[in-house]
Amino acid sequence: xSEVAAGVVKEIPPKAADLSAWYTAACLxxxxxxxxxxxxxxxxxxxxxxxxxxxxxxxxxxxxxxxHENAYFPLFxxxxxxxxxxxxxxxxxxxxxxxxxxxxxxxxERLAIRPTSEAIIGVMYAQWIESxxxxxxxxxxxxxxxxxxxxxxxxxxxxxxxxxxGHTAHASxxxxxxxxxxxxxxxxxxxxxxxxxxxxxxxxxxxxxxPGAVETFSIEALMPDGKALQSGTSHDLGQNFAKxxxxxxxxxxxxxxHVYTTSWGVSWRMLGGLIMVHGDDRGLRIPPKMAPIEAxxxxxxxxxxxxxxxxxxxxxxxxxDAGFRVRVDARDEQPGWKYxxxxxxxxxxxxxxxxxxxxxxxxxxxxxxREKDEPGQxxxxxxxxxxxxxxxxxxxxxxSLHAQAKTFLDEHTFVTADRDEFYELCRNRAGMVDIAWCExxxxxxxxxxxxxxxxxxxxALDESGIRCVACGExxxxxxxxAQSY
RNA sequence: CGGGGCGUGGCUCAGCUUGGUAGAGCGCUUCGUUCGGGACGAAGAGGUCGCACGUUCAAAUCGUGUCGCCCCGACCA
Numbered sequence: 193x194s195e196v197a198a199g200v201v202k203e204i205p206p207k208a209a210d211l212s213a214w215y216t217a218a219c220l221x222x223x224x225x226x227x228x229x230x231x232x233x234x235x236x237x238x239x240x241x242x243x244x245x246x247x248x249x250x251x252x253x254x255x256x257x258x259x260h261e262n263a264y265f266p267l268f269x270x271x272x273x274x275x276x277x278x279x280x281x282x283x284x285x286x287x288x289x290x291x292x293x294x295x296x297x298x299x300x301e302r303l304a305i306r307p308t309s310e311a312i313i314g315v316m317y318a319q320w321i322e323s324x325x326x327x328x329x330x331x332x333x334x335x336x337x338x339x340x341x342x343x344x345x346x347x348x349x350x351x352x353x354x355x356x357x358g359h360t361a362h363a364s365x366x367x368x369x370x371x372x373x374x375x376x377x378x379x380x381x382x383x384x385x386x387x388x389x390x391x392x393x394x395x396x397x398x399x400x401x402x403p404g405a406v407e408t409f410s411i412e413a414l415m416p417d418g419k420a421l422q423s424g425t426s427h428d429l430g431q432n433f434a435k436x437x438x439x440x441x442x443x444x445x446x447x448x449x450h451v452y453t454t455s456w457g458v459s460w461r462m463l464g465g466l467i468m469v470h471g472d473d474r475g476l477r478i479p480p481k482m483a484p485i486e487a488x489x490x491x492x493x494x495x496x497x498x499x500x501x502x503x504x505x506x507x508x509x510x511x512x513d514a515g516f517r518v519r520v521d522a523r524d525e526q527p528g529w530k531y532x533x534x535x536x537x538x539x540x541x542x543x544x545x546x547x548x549x550x551x552x553x554x555x556x557x558x559x560x561x562r563e564k565d566e567p568g569q570x571x572x573x574x575x576x577x578x579x580x581x582x583x584x585x586x587x588x589x590x591x592s593l594h595a596q597a598k599t600f601l602d603e604h605t606f607v608t609a610d611r612d613e614f615y616e617l618c619r620n621r622a623g624m625v626d627i628a629w630c631e632x633x634x635x636x637x638x639x640x641x642x643x644x645x646x647x648x649x650x651x652a653l654d655e656s657g658i659r660c661v662a663c664g665e666x667x668x669x670x671x672x673x674a675q676s677y
Numbered sequence: 678c679g680g681g682g683c684g685u686g687g688c689u690c691a692g693c694u695u696g697g698u699a700g701a702g703c704g705c706u707u708c709g710u711u712c713g714g715g716a717c718g719a720a721g722a723g724g725u726c727g728c729a730c731g732u733u734c735a736a737a738u739c740g741u742g743u744c745g746c747c748c749c750g751a752c753c754a
Contacts, residue, residue: 530714
């Protein structure tokens, strides 16, 4: 039934002592991923794929609800096509993987393995679009992409990764910008309400912009080590790609114009963020809405009383029919061993049914978001109330995980108007440092050189006539500075 | 790409300095007893020490190279 090797003792180091070691061990031991024989590429195991499927399902529903359709474009991009948008090429060239040979024949033109699909999709849009009546085009694709990375970590940075990339074309700059912001908000909503990861959403500085974009927006989460994780990006590409790929249409005023395009993406990196944000010393804590298994049923048997197994099977079926994602763990292992195993794997709720429960018609519910032996961590409920109680419990866990993460973000967001304090906070990797900023590239570069921190997202200045906290020039925006992944 | 660390049964690691063809714990298999927070007993199976070349009578141990992994930094989702 389970892909878990029975009986293997799995330990992970304390999270606070070394987040990196904890993170890698947690991903591996929880059987989300395995390293593969291919450098920098991981295998997404069934439990990890379950996480990805839940992300897919819920993001996809949001895309459909905002009028988008899915399509699929080729993995290979002929070199000549990729080269058409100059900034784009320059940005991605260092990390593009190339196919130079097919079978035994050298190719006359190299094929890039897509690092992102603006090029190939732009070429197709040029063919498909003739009139303003063909617009907007709102397409998303779920795909893998390859970027030749030097250092990799599960989910956060791998050479091949899974993501979705939306590519839209519009008749006006206004529409394109609206689309860009609509998706930014969609991402923010998903991060907060499904992944339970609180984020700051906003515009990126010029240096952090996607190569070829007019404006880039992103959502930024804060990891427990004080580093920010860019978790989703939405780009307003203006007419840059339309001009490079010759995507034109006849507008209602009979004038031939270039379209305005956008692109936006979320990758499995979001899973890495969710793992780091919610996990604890016992392992993963998966928010219910993302959990491949919402509740695991553990029967407790005695040598003279094995009824709990049948009861668990029956209740498991009932809950499953009621729409819950459950698993019955009837393996021949000690109950305590199973508890630890499912704690590590982050299942939100454990349902224990032993001889006492069988006799009383009850079950014990244990919630993963609380410490062992913390008041309210376990409770006994009548079987008749199980489904209802489970529903409430899952909702409460979803809320509580978000609340905990939100508290952390709030407590690690520092508003300062003091220059020395600003540098100190950045250098110490204290979290998100919120200052009035001049938006000058030189200033940003200087802060980075001195502290390692960069701007994460920018937003409108709430007062006028003030100066940049970092350099003293006139301030133009408010900016969150942080070190980042 | 720079700095540091590491690769020995499934896992965690010892052995390497002072070369003499491999050990522990956990896990795994079988049987029995157990089972409300990682059970116990008995009997078994399993590696040639990342890979290549070199030194040597002899290499897990020494040398060179290479591949991979981890951490820090630079770069990127």
